Amino acid sequence: MAELRRIATHPVKSLDPVERETARLVEHGALDGDREYAMVAAPADAPHDPETASVGGRGDYVNGKRTALVHRLRSTVDPDAGTLTLREHGTGEPLTFDLDDRSALNAWLSDYFGEPVSVRRRPAGGFPDDRQYAGPTVVSTATLREVASWFDFDLDSARRRFRANLEIGGVPAFWEDRLYADRGEAVAFRVGEAELLGVNPCQRCVVPSRDPDTGEGTPGFRETFIRRRRATRPEWLDSDRYDHDFRLMVNTSVPERQWGTTLRVGDEVEVLGVRSLSA
Structure with a gap:
């Protein structure tokens, strides 16, 4: 069966x-909570339209198509605490970030990827490919x-x-x-x-x-x-x-x-x- x-x-x-x-x-x-957040290749104050954004290799999203660095990030989301914990694979201590005030998270990701990155949220339907x-x-x-x-x-x-x-x-x-x-x-x-x-x-x-x-x-x-x-x-x-x-x-x-x-x-x-x- x-x-x-x-x-x-x-x-x-x-x-x-x-x-x-x-x-x-x-x-x-979509499934509840699936791809509710996304990393975008833009500063936090830049506009982002998920209905037209590209998921291609040099598109609007910071994803595996764009850079292999994505694969090295281990992540855990605590929905009750509203936090995201990140750790680079094989190195470093875990760092926990506030998902409501994402300024520290955006700064860390921008430094990690070497370009402006900001995390956006879309609770209704998420960011599907x-x-x-x-x-x-x-x-x-x-x-x-x-x-x-x-x-x-x-x-x-x-x-x-x-x-x-x-x-x-x-x-x-x-x-x-x-x-x-x-x-x-x-x-x-x-x-x-x-x-x-x-x-x-x-x-x-x-x-x-x-x-x-x-x-x-x-x-x-x-x-x-x-x-x-x-x-x-x-x-x-x-x-x-x-x-x-x-x-x-x-x-x-x-x-x-x-x-x-x-x-x-x-x-x-x-x-x-x-x-x-x-x-």
């Missing part, structure tokens, strides 16, 4: 995940294990490299490729009491190729990934959205009527069928 095996949210976009037993679907279909399909991202545990075996790293490393929100257990590798169809269509699936729409296989970037602790790149990652993905591509996969082999994980959309629904680890997952994306 397909079931929700793991829920992970990232309180600060591009930084460390938090594993959870439950999460609620909120505005735009895919603004059009901003629901939780989905992958199977078996897929992550399979991809990890291609490069001789472990499941935890695969999780931190690919950064999915929802992990499905009890299914074979690449099962999540069942969760999208052709352009203009979506695949409806139920997780517990919530109905989500699988839309698009996620196009990968440089981030999964890097060690999630050190930022060190894996030689030949893209070429090996494409070759192995092509060799293991399910025979039944027939979607014009899958237009190249550097794709893994599924982006989703969540109908507004489902906002407020809670997902729980252990929820049964059921594929309901193809729907029109405009419906």
